[in-house]
Amino acid sequence: MNEIRIYVEGGGGKDSKAWLRGAFTQFLNKARPDGTRSKATLRVVMCGSRQETYELFRLGTREHEGAAVLLLVDAEAPVTGTEREHLAAQDRWDLSFAKDDSIHLMTQLMESWFVADPAALARFYGQGFAAASIPKRKNVEEIPKADVEKALKDATRNTQPGLYHKTRHAPKILDSLDPATVRARAPRCERLLQHLAQTAD
Incomplete structure (x- = not known):
C-alpha cells in the first residue's frame, strides 16, 4: 500500500x-x-x-x-x-x-485527545492555565462530551490565548500532542x- x-x-x-x-x-x-x-x-x-x-x-x-x-x-x-x-x-x-x-x-x-495530554495544553496556554480543571480519568473516552468542553473552558478562561477556540487553538494544540x-x-x-x-x- x-x-x-x-x-x-x-x-x-x-x-x-x-x-x-x-x-x-x-x-x-x-x-x-x-x-x-x-x-x-x-x-x-x-x-x-x-x-x-x-x-x-x-x-x-x-x-x-x-x-x-x-x-x-x-x-x-x-x-x-x-x-x-x-x-x-x-x-x-x-x-x-x-x-x-x-x-x-x-x-x-x-x-478528548487534548485532555489526554494536559502537558501539551499547559505549554500552549501558559500562565493562568488551570490544570486542575482537566479531568484525570484514565480513559478519556469515558468523559462525556459536555464535560470535556466545560473542562477546556474552565481551564483556559484566565490565559493569554483566552478561552479555548476550536478554529484558532485546535490546530496548534493537535500539532503539539504526544x-x-x-x-x-x-x-x-x-x-x-x-x-x-x-x-x-
Whole structure:
C-alpha cells in the first residue's frame, strides 16, 4: 500500500481546513514507526461537516481503490458497540461498502485527545492555565462530551490565548500532542494508530 487517505470531520473554511490538515498530518506521522513514512504517503482530507465527511469517504473508497481509505469522525456520544454499529445507529449511515478497520472514531470528540495530554495544553496556554480543571480519568473516552468542553473552558478562561477556540487553538494544540500519551488514554486513538502502522508496514 503506497497511499493512506484519511477523511476527517471538521475544518469549516478553507484556512481552518488547511491548518487542521497540517496538524492532523503532523500528529499522525509522529505516531508512525520509523521507516513507514517512506512506504506509504499519508494524505489527510479535511471534509467539513459530518455528512460531507461521510459522502467524501464513500466517494474516496470508490475512486482510490489502490489506497487505504479511512474515515475519522467524532463519536459525539459514548460508544458501546463497534464503530460501524455506532454510526449506523446515530447517523443512519450505510457503511456496508467499507471494511471494519477503515472506520474510526474520535471518542467522544477531538478535544478528548487534548485532555489526554494536559502537558501539551499547559505549554500552549501558559500562565493562568488551570490544570486542575482537566479531568484525570484514565480513559478519556469515558468523559462525556459536555464535560470535556466545560473542562477546556474552565481551564483556559484566565490565559493569554483566552478561552479555548476550536478554529484558532485546535490546530496548534493537535500539532503539539504526544501520540504516546494520547494513545495510552484513548483506546480508539490507539486502534487508529495501530492500523496506520500495520497498513504502512
